[in-house]
Every structure is written in structure tokens, then in C-alpha cells.
Amino acid sequence: MNVAIILAGGIGSRLGLGKPKQFMKVAGKTVLEHTVEAFQKHDLIDEIVIVMHANYVHDAESMLLKNHWTKVKRILNGGSERYESSLVAIKAYENTSNQDQINFIFHDAVRPLVSKRIIDETISALRNYDAVDVAIPAVDTIIELDSSKQFISSIPNRSYLNRGQTPQAFKYKTIQRAYELAMQDPNLQATDDCGIVRKYLPKTEIYVVQGAEQNIKLTYPEDIYVLDKLFQLKSTEPDGNIAFEDLKGKVLVVFGGNSGIGLDMINIAKKHGAHCYAFSRSINNTDISDVSDVENALEQVYGKEGKVNYVVNSAAVLNKEPIMHLNNRTINSIIDINYKGMVHVTVAAYKYIKESKGAILQFTSSSYTRGRANYALYSSTKAAVVNFVQALAEEWEQDNIRINCINPQRTKTPMRTANFGIEPEGTLLKSEDVAKISLQTLLSNFSGNVVDVKL
Incomplete structure (x- = not known):
């Protein structure tokens, strides 16, 4: 069973707006609606869980009714940190039978242009790997600063550097075990779920699926205009296997x-x-x-x-x-x-x-x-x-x-x-x-x- 976890707990502070960025309207719908629909319409997704800031759960419930999202089975209160929201979703399935047959596909609510191809390849990779990330090559030179954050300390070889995106996908037992160990660490620091797996299950291989430049994350005010244009230019390919x-x-x-x-x-x-x-x-x-x-x-x-x-x-x-x-x-x-x-x-x-x-x-x-x-x-x-x-x-x-x-x-x-x-x-x-x-x-x-x- 493939379960998409839509992480929508952010409050959009960098946008400087009075509401979370996932509620911004782009191309006629909220960013959250576009994102959920990408998974609602995907044939390989069985269930969807939305993890939402507690103050906005009602808004998500209203969207569920308006859009007839039949795959959305849970709308959960998220935490103040990203990892807390992921943990909320993991705990929601801890008493589910056949856990070894469950895949979790975590995705940022503010990446509404995730493609069918990316979701396809992410789920397909879970047949052979316990953890999957999505990333694109770094096209700019990356510099590392010293402790003062004013001077270059090193310039890594960018041919090995990628920019991480979502979705990130895991066998349920893998992500559950990684978080179980993480929660025992008093100095826990994490920015994403692959980071948790990498740190606490170091022997687990994390396979990387090729992402897409269009799969951008709404972060800054300028991103709203970029997203709007990308939606206008959005292209889809029909399944070449259609008879x-x-x-x-x-x-x-x-x-x-x-x-x-x-x-x-x-x-x-x-x-x-x-x-x-x-x-x-x-x-x-x-x-x-x-x-x-x-x-x-x-x-x-x-x-x-x-x-x-x-x-x-x-x-x-x-x-x-x-x-x-x-x-x-x-x-x-x-x-x-x-x-x-x-x-x-x-x-x-x-x-x-x-x-x-x-x-x-x-x-x-x-x-x-x-x-x-x-x-x-x-x-x-x-x-x-x-x-x-x-x-x-x-x-x-x-x-x-x-x-x-x-x-x-x-x-x-x-x-x-x-x-x-x-x-x-x-x-x-x-x-x-x-x-x-x-x-x-x-x-x-x-x-x-x-x-x-x-x-």
C-alpha cells in the first residue's frame, strides 16, 4: 500500500504573509489543492494523509469535501518542526497490520508541480530499495563558508552535489525504525526524512531518483510568479503504453x-x-x-x-x-x-x-x-x-x-x-x-x- 504523506505544517514566515504559503492561490487553486490532486489522481497512490498545522485543519477538511478527495484518509495535527510532522504520520500507522507492505511517500505541500513521472519512479524504486530520495544536479558552484560565515573554507566538486527535493519515500518499517532511534537522541537535528535515515540507519542505501527543475518549492514571494508561469506552461505526456x-x-x-x-x-x-x-x-x-x-x-x-x-x-x-x-x-x-x-x-x-x-x-x-x-x-x-x-x-x-x-x-x-x-x-x-x-x-x-x- 502506497501512502502519500503531504507535509503542510509550515506557516510561511519567509513569504511575509498572514497565512501559510500552502493556502496561496496559483492557477485558480491553492497550492495545497494542486499538490494533493497530483497524488489523488495518481494510479499507484492508495491513501493520502495531510499533516497540517492545528490552526488550519478545518481549512483542509473543507477542501477535502469541496474537492472530493477520496484517497485522503487522515488529516492530522502537525508539530512545530518538520520531523515532528513526519513522526505524527508514522505513529498514525503504528497499529496497522501488514506494516511490511506499507510504503510512505513524504512530499512537501508547497511543491505543487511534482510530476507523474517522479512519483512513478519513486514508487518503482521502493521495489529494490528501502529508502528513496529525489534530487537534481547542482548547476551552480557550491561554496562552504568558515565559522564566521564571511569567508570560503572549501569549494566541493559539484559533479557529486545535488539539490534535494521531495517526494522522499521509505518502506514503513525503515522510516519507523529510523525515527525510533532518532527520538532517543537528545541532540536531534534534522531537516528532512532522508537525513534521519542516513544518520540513524547508516547501512541503509538511499537511492536517488532524478527530480525536475519545475518541481520547485514555494519559499519566497518571487516563487509565486514563477509557479504561476510554470502552471501555464505545464506539459504532460500520455502513457506510451495506451492501447x-x-x-x-x-x-x-x-x-x-x-x-x-x-x-x-x-x-x-x-x-x-x-x-x-x-x-x-x-x-x-x-x-x-x-x-x-x-x-x-x-x-x-x-x-x-x-x-x-x-x-x-x-x-x-x-x-x-x-x-x-x-x-x-x-x-x-x-x-x-x-x-x-x-x-x-x-x-x-x-x-x-x-x-x-x-x-x-x-x-x-x-x-x-x-x-x-x-x-x-x-x-x-x-x-x-x-x-x-x-x-x-x-x-x-x-x-x-x-x-x-x-x-x-x-x-x-x-x-x-x-x-x-x-x-x-x-x-x-x-x-x-x-x-x-x-x-x-x-x-x-x-x-x-x-x-x-x-x-
């Missing part, structure tokens, strides 16, 4: 399915037994800038199939010209298709996807992170796609609707060729490869994420 056979019998509707990535999605899905429908201005005379066209298309499919499982919008237009060269008709067309069309497809799909508990997929572009000269409208509408998807993922979470967007690098499609001409083959993604990852995303259980597709 396309799961598409069998599913109903897939693709707006913009006449060419490029959309057409490839349809061709692949058909081979695996999906019932596929393509709509575009050249197919069925469907214009996504006209909401009635979109509604009629979906009604037509639902009337024939009795369900719609997946709705994809790959339709977009790109005019690679300075904006002052565009007339009003062209400007309105780009906005109507790239932005309004996205809204029309998503809103019209709502009732069908809510019923089927399916998924919606939109497409952004690498230009969403920064506007590009000569296609300002295209860049800005693709930035809007990301914000729109992230917002609706939160709005529609309780309706069991998943919505994500694909962010492919430069891809060989008719639209790109029309605007950029012939380019070296090795510099472009194949549209079929993007289509495969797009289908895997539809079959995945995450929502509100940008899926980067790179060469």
Missing part, C-alpha cells in the same frame, strides 16, 4: 479532419475499430465559425450513433504576413475560426461529452508562449487555446469531462507548407506521429494539460 484497441466502438468526431493531423487521427482510429466522422468546410460544408454548423454536425452523429465519445478540433488558419498587410476580412476570418470556432466546438460538445464521460481535444502551437512576428493573430489565438482549455478543465471537472490541448513542434501539414514552403524533412514532425499522441491523449485520464509533441 489503441481501446478506441474500438468509440465515436470520434474531428472538426478539420479533411487533411493533416485531423485526417491522420481518423485513419488511425478507424483501423482500431472507432466510428469516425470528419467535418470541415470541404467536407459536409461545415464552418466552425458558424455555431449552428457545429451543432448540426454533432446532432447528426449523435442521431446515428447514440453517443459521442471524443470531439477534436484541429481546424485553424495561418496567414504568415505582417498584421498591417491583412484586411479586415482576413483578420475576422482568423479570429472567427481560430478562436470563436474553438469556443463553438467546445461548447457544442459539452452535453455529448458529459453524457459519455469522454474527452475534448484542441490544438495549440509552440508560438503560444511568445507572440511571433508576421503571425501575431495566429500566435495570440493559440495562446488563448491554452488558457481556454485550462479554465474549462477546472469548470467541467465535476462533469467528468476531460479537455486537453496538443502542442506540436513544427509539423509537416498542408497549412505549414502553404506558409513556409519546402523545408528539410528532418526538421519537421510527421503528422501521423502527432496524430498517435493525440489519440493517446484522448484515451488518458488527465485534464487541463498541454501535451508537447517534439522531434
